[in-house]
Amino acid sequence: MLAAFTTAGGVEVGEVPEPVPGQGQVLVAPLSAGICGSDLHLVDALAGLGDQAPRIVLGHEFCAEILETGPGAAGRFAPGTRVVSVPHVLGAAGPVDLGLSPELPGGFAQRAVMQESLLLRVPDGLPDDHAALTEPLAVAVHAVRAARPAPGDAALVIGCGPIGLAVIAALKADGHGPVVAADFSPARRALAERLGADVVLDPATSSPYEKWADLGVVERPPSPLLADDVPAGNVVAFECVGAPGLIQQIIEGVPRHSRIVVVGVGIAPDTITPVSAILKEVSLTFVFAYRQAEFAHALDLLASGRVEAESFVTGAVGLDGVAKAFADLHSPDEHVKIIVRPR
Incomplete structure (x- = not known):
């Protein structure tokens, strides 16, 4: 079968072995699969390994169609049923x-x-391309739940790439706000506004840390002076870039x-400088992926229309267009999410 896979030179399309469903598994035909930022990072990292680079068939954000049931599977879904899934299978x-390992194709x-x-x-x-957004939206749902926003809390989203935009969408879908979004890209700022961000800033010209009073944020006193009956801070901030120095900048801001x-x-x-966070009694949480219930909630948000999926999908290619799509995604002003349609 044809697939797009990693090589020492980037991404290529060619023949790979047919996958065989194991115990409790099903064979599927991917209909739509999103290109993730982690795919870009992985391809760049593997390029440095030369001939030692493993071949990985990428694609962990997908919507697929059931083809047949494997051994030990219960037959919950008839052939032709469209499905999404967290990108894992249970091996021995x-x-x-799936999509991040050389063991099985994504x-x-x-x-x-x-x-x-x-x-x-x-x-x-729910269109195939939009269903494929379930996985990245689930990442945002998990991040928002980890932040524990309360009614009236102001939210700051630094970075409006696919995950930052998904965080904005998840916040607004669950009724949280106001939301401040900051990004250097005019195109991404426009999308942040379209997805419901209440204040959108260009960090090159406006500091995202100078709008608290406008948003109803009241600076609480230091911890020793904070009475038991006074609520703590009402700001939640999301670092959605991954650039060195940004966590410290947010702590200070x-x-x-x-x-x-x-x-x-x-x-x-x-x-980071811990004393900066200590004196402010700032809490710092790192999140990874999502829980299964959050994945299901993300699918419901898309299916119900509470998240405008159309804003995320800015391009679509077949397998023969994957290499160019990877190149295009290195330019943040052109695309948010490019969908691969393998058929």
């Missing part, structure tokens, strides 16, 4: 990543295998007793 040695392939017990049926009326959630995947080493 434990969970195996969604950038004509066929793949998935764990039947993890599948969710895609509701009728938010009011006392704020909650900071780090969603951006920082690859390079970073440094």
Whole structure:
């Protein structure tokens, strides 16, 4: 079968072995699969390994169609049913990543295998491309829940790439706000506003840390002076970039007793000054992926129209267009999410 896979030179399309469903698994045909920022990082990292780079069929954000049931599967879904899933299957040695591991192909392939017990049926009326957004939106749902926003809390989203935009959408879908969004890209700022951000800023010209009073944020006193009956800070901030130095910048910029959630995947080493956070009693939470219930909630948000999926999908390609799509996504002003349609 044809698939797009990693090589020492980037991404290529060619023949790969057909996947065979194992115990409790199903064979599927991917219909739509999103290109994630982690896919870009992985391709760049593997390029440095030369001939030692493993071949990985990418694509962990997908919507697929059931083809047939494998051994031990219960047959919960008839052939032709559209499904989404957290990108894992249960192998003999434990969970195996789909789209991020050389063991099994991800969604950038004509066929793949998935764990039947993890599948969710895609509701009728939800387009394939939009259903494929379930996975990245679930990341945002998990980040928002980790922040524990209360009614009236102000939210600050630093970085309006796909995950930052998804955080904005998840916040607004669940009725949280006001939301301040900051990004250098005019195109991404426009999308942030379209998705419901109440204040949208260009950090090159306006500091996102100077709008608290306008948003009803009251600076609380230091911890020793905070009475028991006075609520703590009412700001939640989301770091959605992963650039070194940004966590410290947010610590210095938010009011006392704020909650900071780090969603951006920082690859390079970073440094913070703990006393800056200690004196403000700032809480710092790092999040990874999502829970299964949050994945299901993300699908419901898309199916119900509470998240405007159309804003995220800015391009679509077949397998033969994957390499160019990866190149295009390195320019933040052109695209948010490019969908791969393997058929």
